[in-house]
Amino acid sequence: MAIRVMHFGLGPIGCAVARQVANRRDFKIVGGIDVDPAKVGQDVGDVIGLERKVRAKVAADAAAALETLKPDIVVLCTQSSLSRVLPQIETILAAKVPIVSTTEELAYPTSVNRKWARRIDALAQEAGVAVLGTGVNPGFVMDALPITLTGVCERVDALEIDRIQDARTRRLPFQLKIGAGLTPEQFLEKVESGSVRHVGLAESISMIADAMGWKLEYITDDIAPKIASKPVSSEFLTVKRGQVCGIIQDGIGYISGQPLIKLHMEAYLGAPESYDAVRVTGSPNLSMKIVGGVAGDVATASIVVNSIPKVLVAMPGLRTMRDLPIPSYFGGKLLSG
Amino acid sequence: MAIRVMHFGLGPIGCAVARQVANRRDFKIVGGIDVDPAKVGQDVGDVIGLERKVRAKVAADAAAALETLKPDIVVLCTQSSLSRVLPQIETILAAKVPIVSTTEELAYPTSVNRKWARRIDALAQEAGVAVLGTGVNPGFVMDALPITLTGVCERVDALEIDRIQDARTRRLPFQLKIGAGLTPEQFLEKVESGSVRHVGLAESISMIADAMGWKLEYITDDIAPKIASKPVSSEFLTVKRGQVCGIIQDGIGYISGQPLIKLHMEAYLGAPESYDAVRVTGSPNLSMKIVGGVAGDVATASIVVNSIPKVLVAMPGLRTMRDLPIPSYFGGKLLSG
Numbered sequence A, B: 001m002a003i004r005v006m007h008f009g010l011g012p013i014g015c016a017v018a019r020q021v022a023n024r025r026d027f028k029i030v031g032g033i034d035v036d037p038a039k040v041g042q043d044v045g046d047v048i049g050l051e052r053k054v055r056a057k058v059a060a061d062a063a064a065a066l067e068t069l070k071p072d073i074v075v076l077c078t079q080s081s082l083s084r085v086l087p088q089i090e091t092i093l094a095a096k097v098p099i100v101s102t103t104e105e106l107a108y109p110t111s112v113n114r115k116w117a118r119r120i121d122a123l124a125q126e127a128g129v130a131v132l133g134t135g136v137n138p139g140f141v142m143d144a145l146p147i148t149l150t151g152v153c154e155r156v157d158a159l160e161i162d163r164i165q166d167a168r169t170r171r172l173p174f175q176l177k178i179g180a181g182l183t184p185e186q187f188l189e190k191v192e193s194g195s196v197r198h199v200g201l202a203e204s205i206s207m208i209a210d211a212m213g214w215k216l217e218y219i220t221d222d223i224a225p226k227i228a229s230k231p232v233s234s235e236f237l238t239v240k241r242g243q244v245c246g247i248i249q250d251g252i253g254y255i256s257g258q259p260l261i262k263l264h265m266e267a268y269l270g271a272p273e274s275y276d277a278v279r280v281t282g283s284p285n286l287s288m289k290i291v292g293g294v295a296g297d298v299a300t301a302s303i304v305v306n307s308i309p310k311v312l313v314a315m316p317g318l319r320t321m322r323d324l325p326i327p328s329y330f331g332g333k334l335l336s337g
Helices: A012-023 A062-069 A082-094 A114-127 A144-152 A172-177 A184-193 A201-212 A296-312 B012-023 B062-069 B082-094 B114-127 B144-152 B172-177 B184-193 B201-212 B296-312
Strands: A003-008 A027-033 A073-076 A099-101 A130-133 A155-166 A218-227 A244-255 A258-268 A275-283 A286-291 A317-319 B003-008 B027-033 B073-076 B099-101 B130-133 B155-166 B218-227 B244-255 B258-268 B275-283 B286-291 B317-319
Touching (some): A003 A062, A012 A027, A012 A073, A062 A082, A073 A082, A073 A296, A082 A099, A099 A296, A114 A130, A114 A317, A144 A275, A144 A286, A144 B296, A155 A201, A184 A218, A201 A218, A201 A244, B003 B296, B012 B027, B012 B073, B012 B296, B073 B082, B073 B296, B082 B114, B099 B296, B114 B317, B144 B155, B144 B201, B144 B275, B144 B286, B184 B244, B201 B258
Parallel strands (some): A003 A073, A130 A317, A155 A258, B073 B099, B099 B130, B155 B258
Antiparallel strands (some): A244 A258, A275 A286, B155 B275, B275 B286
C-alpha cells in the first residue's frame, strides 16, 4: 500500500519534496495546498514540473481537502516561523493527520518558541499522531549528525560545526536570500528587517545542548556580509568587487559562561571549497568533514521524504530528530519512469 | 536515581565499560560476573583498575547474582559469537533484565545467525525488556553512521566504507589479534582457525542492506596479511621486514550480482594515517572522512554506556542501532574524582 501524501506549500522546497514523492516507490501524491491562485486548481504534476500529471489537484482550502482526501501524512513547507505556521498545523492536526515539515523553527523548541511547541505537542498527542520538523539544516548537518558523533564519546567538552557553501550552484532565491549583489548598506537593512537570515542556528544549538545534558544560558546569532574581493558571478547574477556576495552567520551557545557550541556558516558566491565539518572536543576528540558539503535543496527534500515512514510509526506528539530512529534512505529504488 | 549496572565479562572491553560507568554520573555498579577465578570475590573497582573500591563484588554465578542484586541493566562483554553467548543471554533474560552487549554477532542478525536472533528476540519480548548489540565496529563507524548519512539521499546506488587504523597505539591483545609479529604462514593458520579475524563485517553489511531496502544475495569476507616492508615496532612488540604487521579485511555485500556495499579495513602497525571514511554513491554523492579515525576501545566502551538509557526505554525485543534513537553522549559531566 502506497503512503498517501498531501503537499501543503508548493514553493521551491515543497515542489522538490513533491517531485521525490512522485518519483519514488511506495508513495502517492493525493493533493496539494497552496495560497497562490495561479497554482490552485492545477494538477500537482504540472505545478512541480513533472513531465506527467499525478491526477491530484492543488486546492486553497486545507481543511476541506484534508476532509475529502484523508492523506496518511502532510508535508508542510510554507514558512520558517513557528507562530506563523501554527494555524496551518492546527488545521492539519484537527484532521488527525501526521506532519513532516521544513519549518525551521519546528526542528527543535528553543526557549523563545517553547510555548508554541508545547501547544503543538499537546494537539498532536490529542490527535494521536506525530509531528516532525526536519531538513538538512536545521535537522541534520549542524545538529543530528554532530549529536550522532558524540555517541562514541565518554566526555564532550565542546562542539564546533562549520557549514561552508559556494552559492554559485544554488537556485536564484537562495542567492538572493543570502544577499548576493547587494551593497553592504542594503545587506544590513535586509538583516534588520529579517529578510536576509538563515533560520535554525538557535534550534540546532538547543538540540545539541539538550542531547549533551547541558543547560544553555543564552544563544547569540550574528550575521555579517561577505564582501566580494573580486567580481564573481553565477548563472543568475554578477557581484562587483565591494558588493556583498553572501552571508557569514555565527550561532553560539553559552553554558556556564563558556561558548561550548559554535556553529559557523558561510554561504557566498565563489567560496573556494564547500564542506561540512564537525569537531568534537572531548574524549576522544573527533574531527569529521564532508568534502563538497551536503547539497542544500536535494538533501532537505530527501530527509523529509525519508522521514515519512518513521513519523508514521512514531509516538504521538511533537517529535524531533533526537528521538526518531537514525536517519536512513527509504524506498529501495526510484521508479524507472 | 542512579542506573544500577551489572558487568558480565570483565576482560579489556568489559573493564573499559565498567570504568566509564564508575566515573560517570547517574550510574552505579552493583556487581560483576566473570569466569576467571582470580577475579571472583574481588571488588569490581580493583579488577577494573580504579583507584577506589566500588563496594560491589565479582561473582561466578550469574543467575544467583542477578537474583540478589536486581540490576537495571547488564553490560555483556564476553564473546563474539552469538551461539556462544546465548546461554548467558538466556540467564539474564530469565531475570527480566535488559542487556547492552559488545558481542559482535549481536549487532545485527545475519542470515546465518537469524535463528539465534529470533530466539533472543522472543525471549526478550517475553521478559518485557530490550537487548542491544553495539560497539564502535560493528555498531557505528561501518553501519549506523553510514546509514545516517543516507538520510539526506533521494537515491543510493552503492556505499564504500574504509576503516584504516595504525595499530601502534592500540593495546597488546589488539595487536596480537591482528597478527602483528607473525610470519605469513602463521598468519594464514590463525586465519584458518578463526583466531585472527575482525568479527562484524557481515553484520554491518546486513544492517546497511536492510536499511536501504536491498535484498542481499551473498556476503564475502576476506582476510589478507599486511606484510611489513620495513621494520616497525610498538610499545609492545617489533615486527621485522617480511613479517606480518597487521590485517587487511574486505567485506562485500552483493545485490543483484553487484558489489554494492564494500567495507574495507586495514589495521596494522605503522599505517601512515588512521581514518574512517564513507562514500555514498547516489543523489547526492556524499564523501565523509573522520580524520584520525574513531579510536577503538574508548569508542566501544562509550557507545555501550551512552546506549544504556536508550535501551532502558526501548521497545522489548532484540533491538539494533537501526531502531534506536540517534546515538548521543549521555551523562553531562564526569565526576570530578
